[in-house]
Amino acid sequence: MNDFKWSGAEKQVAKRAFNAALEREYGKLMHQTREMVARMQEGTHLWRLHDFLTDKRRKIDEKYDYRYSQLIFVFARLIHEGWLSLEELEGLHEDKLSKIETILSLARE
């Protein structure tokens, strides 16, 4: 995947899609955090929230890797997990889109 070239226009599409997915994950995470805090009744529940955030932060840091060498995999994963739609990647060159679709079809097998 390292040999893909990203044009300026493609980089814009990629950045917008990447950020949109991340915002959706953050939105869900903020909702879950608010729910946990609303149900919080005793001190040790603070550490349950802390463990939850530690886990989510590690996973999001690992998943949202904006290196161009990784973006095809990142986008395939985000679509597979439902954080992004293929339509939001419109504007990427056909070679990239077909690679993402290939990865997706393999993931669905």
Added chain:
Amino acid sequence: MNDFKWSGAEKQVAKRAFNAALEREYGKLMHQTREMVARMQEGTHLWRLHDFLTDKRRKIDEKYDYRYSQLIFVFARLIHEGWLSLEELEGLHEDKLSKIETILSLARE
């Protein structure tokens, strides 16, 4: 401090005071957490909350050390920080109370 003997009655007083201070710290921490969550507007604020909880958890774990060899220091610190009053330790032997008072007076110097 290792040579202090703790009677059963003293252990009860110690446990109750220890837990009372911890509950107060938890209460303040839950209040701060609720405030941070109420002000949370974007995803990265989640990590600000996470950093806050990481720091507090580490400090509380370190501070609330219920080994009898440490309790005199722990109580002096909790009183110094305002989480506990000397009156709540009524029932401990005079040797322990005076040691705590000595530590407190040194801390105030």
